Amino acid sequence: MNLLLLGATGLVGRHVLEFALADPRVRRVAAPTRRPLAAHEKLANLVDPDIARLAGDEALWPADAVACALGTTLRQAGSREAFRRADHDLPLVFARAARERGTGTFALVSSIGASPRSAFFYLRTKGELERDLAALGFPSLFVARPNFIEGSRSEPRRSESLTRGILRGLGPVLPRGMRANPAEAIARALLEATVTPSAGVRIVGSAAFAGG
Numbered sequence: 320m321n322l323l324l325l326g327a328t329g330l331v332g333r334h335v336l337e338f339a340l341a342d343p344r345v346r347r348v349a350a351p352t353r354r355p356l357a358a359h360e361k362l363a364n365l366v367d368p369d370i371a372r373l374a375g376d377e378a379l380w381p382a383d384a385v386a387c388a389l390g391t392t393l394r395q396a397g398s399r400e401a402f403r404r405a406d407h408d409l410p411l412v413f414a415r416a417a418r419e420r421g422t423g424t425f426a427l428v429s430s431i432g433a434s435p436r437s438a439f440f441y442l443r444t445k446g447e448l449e450r451d452l453a454a455l456g457f458p459s460l461f462v463a464r465p466n467f468i469e470g471s472r473s474e475p476r477r478s479e480s481l482t483r484g485i486l487r488g489l490g491p492v493l494p495r496g497m498r499a500n501p502a503e504a505i506a507r508a509l510l511e512a513t514v515t516p517s518a519g520v521r522i523v524g525s526a527a528f529a530g531g
């Protein structure tokens with residue numbers, strides 16, 4: 320199968336890329352990114368500081384499935400508008416391009432608590448993306464709703480180290496749904512949802528990705 324991967328330079332996306340390149344069921348990975356990826360014979364990496372401009376580039380298509388681990392934080396984005404563009408608008412640009420080209424499967428990393436009715440801007444944005452993706456009518460839509468994602472970042476986020484420490488300490492006594500979620504577990508589920516898609520909308524909560 321041909322996979323189009325969004326967010327391939329990120330914590331979850333890097334693992335999806337690694338697993339997909341090693342998976343004999345995946346013939347080709349197309350990855351639009353802002354920063355170049357290491358070359359690989361199965362990888363088509365298109366680079367543009369504004370990846371929206373790449374959505375219509377036929378070098379990315381056709382794709383049997385799109386996996387999306389794209390996203391930012393309000394702090395990194397710098398404004399609500401910039402955050403919404405990365406976490407809502409960009410995934411939808413590629414989702415629409417995918418539907419126009421007959422792609423049947425979309426797999427998304429969303430968030431625990433995502434809801435279009437949330438009082439929190441971050442969770443409302445995630446919920447609106449889920450809602451707008453569902454409206455596009457992919458035959459298979461997989462939504463992972465992780466809790467705190469654990470893994471090593473190239474640029475560690477200081478604000479996350481306290482959460483990580485607390486969740487690590489309490490992990491064994493917390494209910495599974497409240498534990499940290501290793502990035503690898505989410506990446507494996509995302510890839511599997513694209514390689515062996517199931518019909519309809521499937522939402523998977525954080526307990527499924529819980530670490531120890």
Ligand SMILES: NC(=O)c1ccc[n+]([C@@H]2O[C@H](COP(=O)([O-])OP(=O)(O)OC[C@H]3O[C@@H](n4cnc5c(N)ncnc54)[C@H](OP(=O)(O)O)[C@@H]3O)[C@@H](O)[C@H]2O)c1
Nearest residue numbers: 326327328329330331353389390391405428430466467468
């Ligand atoms: N981290 C958590 O604890 C947590 C918890 C629940 C849900 N989530 C969600 O899970 C998803 C994956 O999280 P993660 O921690 O793996 O994210 P991450 O490490 O921050 O990676 C995000 C990816 O999105 C790309 N990106 C961000 N803004 C972009 C833009 N404007 N244009 C193009 N690419 C852009 C980044 O590219 P660059 O490398 O170019 O920046 C990177 O590839 C995100 O949607 C996040 O909101 C995260």
